[in-house]
Amino acid sequence: MNVLREVAPREEVLTKVIRELGFPWELPPRETPLALEDAAGFPLGETLVASQDHPPFSRSLRDGFAVRCEETAGASPGTPAFLRLAGEVPMGGPASEPLRRGEVLSIHTGGMLPPGADGVLMLEDATVTAGWVEARKALQRGENVVFQGEEYRRGDSLLTAGSRLDERHVGIFAALGKGVVPGVDLSATVLSTGDEVVPLETDPVPQGCVRDVNGWFLTGFLRRRGFRVRHGGILRDDPEALATGFQRAFEESDLILLSGGSSVSVRDHCEEILSQIPAPGLMVRGVNIQPGKPTHLAGSLVPRRLVVGFPGHPLACATVAYTVLLPLLGAWMGSPETWTCRKERVTLLRDLVARAGVEEFVPGRWTPQGVVPLPSASGYVAALREADGFLRFPQERETARSGEEVEFWWIPR
Structure with missing residues (x-):
C-alpha cells in the first residue's frame, strides 16, 4: 500500500488516485434509457x-431576399443593383424552383435557401418597386445564411x-x-459515522449531538449526477458496526462515501477499514485544503470501487465534494470538462486574509462588479445558501485586497 504523506496537495492527490485507479473506467449501461425530459x-x-447534418438544409438568418451574392457586387446606396422579385420561399417547405440569374426570392428568417442562392439581402438594405428589388449593399457568399452541415x-x-x-x-x-x-x-452508498450524529427526525436533539447533515447533502449531490444512491444511515463509533456497514456498501456499490464523525477513534476505525480493501487500497489520508484536510481516498481495481472519506463539518464536506470528488468523477467518466467547476478570474470586492501553506476555498457571491466573500467556517451548515461558488487561494497566497483579481470556481448546477 503506497499512501501519500499525512497531508498532500490537492492536485498531487488527484493525480495519484486517477493514476492508481486507471481512470477512466468502462461505464456500465443503464438497463432502461432515460426519457429526454429527465x-x-x-x-x-x-x-x-x-x-x-445540421442544419439539415441551408437556411436564412434574416428576413429579406435570397440572392446570388455575385450579382450584388459593387452595390451601394449610391449605385444599387436591380434584381427582379420572382416570388417567395414558403415557410416550412422548399422553393418551388431554383433561383435564376438576375432574380431574387423573398425569404423569412429560418426559411429554406433555394438552390442557386448563397446569401440573403436584409430588408433594411433593399427597396421593392414594381416587382424589382433595389439592392443597396454588396454581399459576401454566406452572408445572413447558415449552410447545410455547417455546424x-x-x-x-x-x-x-x-x-x-x-x-x-x-x-x-x-x-x-x-x-x-x-x-x-452507477450505484453509490452514503454512510454517516459518529456517536454525536443523530437522524434528521430526532427532536429534540440531545445535548452534544447534531443531526445528520452531510449524509443528506451527499445523497442529493450524487442523485443530481445520475447515481442510484442508498443512504446507509449512521454507523456508531464501534469497529464491528463500522466494518459491517462498510462491507455491505463495498459489496453493493461502485462509489462509497463516508462522512466522518468528529472523534479520533472514528477516524482511526475508518482508516483501518480502508487500509484492508483490495489494491490499491488506502491512497490518501489528508488533503492540504482548507476546509477539508481530514479527507481519505481509497479504491480497488477488483472490484472497481472508489471510496471517499469526508470530514465531518458540513462546509468542509461540501468543499471536498466540489473540489476533490467532482474532479475524480469527471476522470472516472472520461469527461472532466462536463463534471468539474468552471473557473474564471474575478474582482474581489472585500479584503480577505488567507493562510499561507494551504490551498483555501472561501464561499463567494457573484455580482456584476465582482465577487463578495461570505462568512464561513468549516462547521457552518448554511454557508453555501447564497454562494455562487468558491474563491480559491493557492497555498502561496496569504492576503487579497479589495479590487484585486482572484480565481473563482462556479458551483455546477
Whole structure:
C-alpha cells in the first residue's frame, strides 16, 4: 500500500488516485434509457453520433431576399443593383424552383435557401418597386445564411460517453429526433459515522449531538449526477458496526462515501477499514485544503470501487465534494470538462486574509462588479445558501485586497 504523506496537495492527490485507479473506467449501461425530459444531470451512456447534418438544409438568418451574392457586387446606396422579385420561399417547405440569374426570392428568417442562392439581402438594405428589388449593399457568399452541415456533419461525434448532460445538451438530442437517452448504471452508498450524529427526525436533539447533515447533502449531490444512491444511515463509533456497514456498501456499490464523525477513534476505525480493501487500497489520508484536510481516498481495481472519506463539518464536506470528488468523477467518466467547476478570474470586492501553506476555498457571491466573500467556517451548515461558488487561494497566497483579481470556481448546477 503506497499512501501519500499525512497531508498532500490537492492536485498531487488527484493525480495519484486517477493514476492508481486507471481512470477512466468502462461505464456500465443503464438497463432502461432515460426519457429526454429527465436526462439533465445524468451521465451519457454512449457517445452521441450525428445521424444527420445540421442544419439539415441551408437556411436564412434574416428576413429579406435570397440572392446570388455575385450579382450584388459593387452595390451601394449610391449605385444599387436591380434584381427582379420572382416570388417567395414558403415557410416550412422548399422553393418551388431554383433561383435564376438576375432574380431574387423573398425569404423569412429560418426559411429554406433555394438552390442557386448563397446569401440573403436584409430588408433594411433593399427597396421593392414594381416587382424589382433595389439592392443597396454588396454581399459576401454566406452572408445572413447558415449552410447545410455547417455546424456538424452526419457521423460527427457530438458528445462523448460519460459527459454529464445539462439543458445545453438536451436540445442536441431533440434536433436528432432522439426522445430517449442511453444512461449509465452507477450505484453509490452514503454512510454517516459518529456517536454525536443523530437522524434528521430526532427532536429534540440531545445535548452534544447534531443531526445528520452531510449524509443528506451527499445523497442529493450524487442523485443530481445520475447515481442510484442508498443512504446507509449512521454507523456508531464501534469497529464491528463500522466494518459491517462498510462491507455491505463495498459489496453493493461502485462509489462509497463516508462522512466522518468528529472523534479520533472514528477516524482511526475508518482508516483501518480502508487500509484492508483490495489494491490499491488506502491512497490518501489528508488533503492540504482548507476546509477539508481530514479527507481519505481509497479504491480497488477488483472490484472497481472508489471510496471517499469526508470530514465531518458540513462546509468542509461540501468543499471536498466540489473540489476533490467532482474532479475524480469527471476522470472516472472520461469527461472532466462536463463534471468539474468552471473557473474564471474575478474582482474581489472585500479584503480577505488567507493562510499561507494551504490551498483555501472561501464561499463567494457573484455580482456584476465582482465577487463578495461570505462568512464561513468549516462547521457552518448554511454557508453555501447564497454562494455562487468558491474563491480559491493557492497555498502561496496569504492576503487579497479589495479590487484585486482572484480565481473563482462556479458551483455546477
